[in-house]
Amino acid sequence: MLYIMVNGERHEAAGTETLAELLAKLKLNAQYLAVAVNNKVIPKSEYSLTKIKEGDALEVIHAVGGG
Amino acid sequence: MYKIKDKEFNSRLMVGTGKYASFRQMQEVLDASGTEVVTVAIRRVKLDGAHEDNLLNFLDRKKYWLLPNTAGCYNVKDAILTANLAREALSTNWIKLEVIGDEKTLFPDNEGLLEAARVLVKDGFVVLPYINDDPIICKKLEDIGCAAVMPLAAPIGSGMGIRNPTNIQIILETVKVPVIVDAGVGCASDAAIAMELGCAAVLMNTGIAGAKDPIKMARAMKLAVEAGRFSYESGRIQKKLYATASSPIDGVICK
Numbered sequence: 488m489l490y491i492m493v494n495g496e497r498h499e500a501a502g503t504e505t506l507a508e509l510l511a512k513l514k515l516n517a518q519y520l521a522v523a524v525n526n527k528v529i530p531k532s533e534y535s536l537t538k539i540k541e542g543d544a545l546e547v548i549h550a551v552g553g554g
Numbered sequence: 555m556y557k558i559k560d561k562e563f564n565s566r567l568m569v570g571t572g573k574y575a576s577f578r579q580m581q582e583v584l585d586a587s588g589t590e591v592v593t594v595a596i597r598r599v600k601l602d603g604a605h606e607d608n609l610l611n612f613l614d615r616k617k618y619w620l621l622p623n624t625a626g627c628y629n630v631k632d633a634i635l636t637a638n639l640a641r642e643a644l645s646t647n648w649i650k651l652e653v654i655g656d657e658k659t660l661f662p663d664n665e666g667l668l669e670a671a672r673v674l675v676k677d678g679f680v681v682l683p684y685i686n687d688d689p690i691i692c693k694k695l696e697d698i699g700c701a702a703v704m705p706l707a708a709p710i711g712s713g714m715g716i717r718n719p720t721n722i723q724i725i726l727e728t729v730k731v732p733v734i735v736d737a738g739v740g741c742a743s744d745a746a747i748a749m750e751l752g753c754a755a756v757l758m759n760t761g762i763a764g765a766k767d768p769i770k771m772a773r774a775m776k777l778a779v780e781a782g783r784f785s786y787e788s789g790r791i792q793k794k795l796y797a798t799a800s801s802p803i804d805g806v807i808c809k
Contacts, residue, residue, distance in 0.1 A: 520599065
């Protein structure tokens, strides 16, 4: 088990988890999302190749109404 | 018709997607406004597992050109990250760049804005910066390579209208890129004034969403933007201190 930050909150992740698996566990539909790991945006095509590491800081965003 | 970068638009009214009572109301507003460009914000998704309707399910991207913003960013780093996330989430390299300097006024931080604009332009973004009605900064942003400049009319959401029309006029004479008045428009005549000054477009959100009848106000803004543009293009008469008779002097029956 390792600890990561997702949107400023502390989360647990399995040691071997990929970004795709983590998003599925969080019940997030990747279609409209974007994710940055340690301030680097990860292309959707790389979600299943990106391993989560101890101490990673993730930002998971989507578009909302705004001006 | 006008162009930003290589993209042509017919409607000169850009509309924000925030603060509506429902997505349905937003759709009706956008429809009534005739807009082709809509702004969206970028925010963290909620992780509580609750179902959230996604804004993008309610926006027809064949009809509307999405312009994500970096609203809420108070430093260069956050603005750049937000722009990059927006590019990935929405598959667009267009960004309405905001680097805010102060919570109370939401005025832009000029220094941060210039720095962020330089990085994003270099990285291939089409940058539309939200900026004070300051001709010097607008020129610097144009020189950096921004595709337009978006000077505020008044503070965001204030509905104060165009507080400094002469500055907007000087900006229009200073830069060649489109000038889009952004923020502070409260009613239709404010939008018409922006267009009569010669601005390429007007962007608003609260002025419509905060009206008692947002759909009717969207229609009013559409007409005002069209009327203002026609008025600008037709070339107004010079202002004179004294009267000039509209009816002929010849043949007056009075002795």
